[in-house]
Amino acid sequence: MRCRGIRGATTVDANTREAILQAATELLSQMVLANGVQPDEVASVFFTTTRDLNADFPALAARQMGWNDVALMCAHEMEVPGSLSMCLRILLHVNTEKQPDEIVHVYLRDARVLRPDKSPFGQDARRT
Numbered sequence: 001m002r003c004r005g006i007r008g009a010t011t012v013d014a015n016t017r018e019a020i021l022q023a024a025t026e027l028l029s030q031m032v033l034a035n036g037v038q039p040d041e042v043a044s045v046f047f048t049t050t051r052d053l054n055a056d057f058p059a060l061a062a063r064q065m066g067w068n069d070v071a072l073m074c075a076h077e078m079e080v081p082g083s084l085s086m087c088l089r090i091l092l093h094v095n096t097e098k099q100p101d102e103i104v105h106v107y108l109r110d111a112r113v114l115r116p117d118k119s120p121f122g123q124d125a126r127r128t
Contacts, residue, residue, distance in 0.1 A: 003043050006031050006092040006103055009111035011084065012049075017056040020049070023088050024061035027108055031092055034104040043093040044071040050087045051076050058088055087111055 008031045012023040024047065031037070045067075047058040059072035077089065089111075107115050 001095050001097055003093055004096050004098060004100065004103055006035055006037070006094060006105060007089070007115075008092070008106040008108075009087060009089045009114055010108040011110040012053055012086045012088055015053050015055045015086070020053055020056050020058055020088065021061045021064070023109075024058035024090070025065065027088065027090055027106065028061060028065065028092070030106045030108065031090060031104075034106055035094070035096075035098070037092070037094050037096075039067060039070070041094045041096060042067065042070050043095055044073070045093070046091040047072070047074045048077045048089045048091075049074070050083070050085055051079060052085055053088060058090075084111065084114060087114075 008027050010023050010027045013019045028045075045059065045062055049058060054076075057074045059074050062070060062072055077083075077087070087110075105115065
């Protein structure tokens with residue numbers, strides 16, 4: 001079994017606690033569902049946000065999902081001119097038998113533009 005990374009990103013509607021936690025929960029849930037991840041397979045989770053999102057820690061969403069024994073970390077993304085704003089990213093480290101090409105990376109909402117080649121979720125759950 002190897003530790004593999006699963007990437008995901010989404011955008012957040014507003015810099016509020018509720019909006020950040022809702023977006024983090026939605027993204028993390030989709031990443032887990034798309035990859036068949038069981039909680040005991042999760043090694044750690046790294047959450048990042050753009051600097052315009054600071055109303056709460058997105059890792060709280062994982063705690064609210066019952067992930068109390070998983071190592072979680074939050075940070076801000078680099079400030080690159082012209083980059084996507086109001087963006088929340090997750091890097092989920094899981095122990096799995098899957099090969100790299102079997103991993104499903106999840107990009108939702110306006111973050112789909114970041115990696116359209118890795119976004120099987122062509123329809124945005126908010127808009128369908």
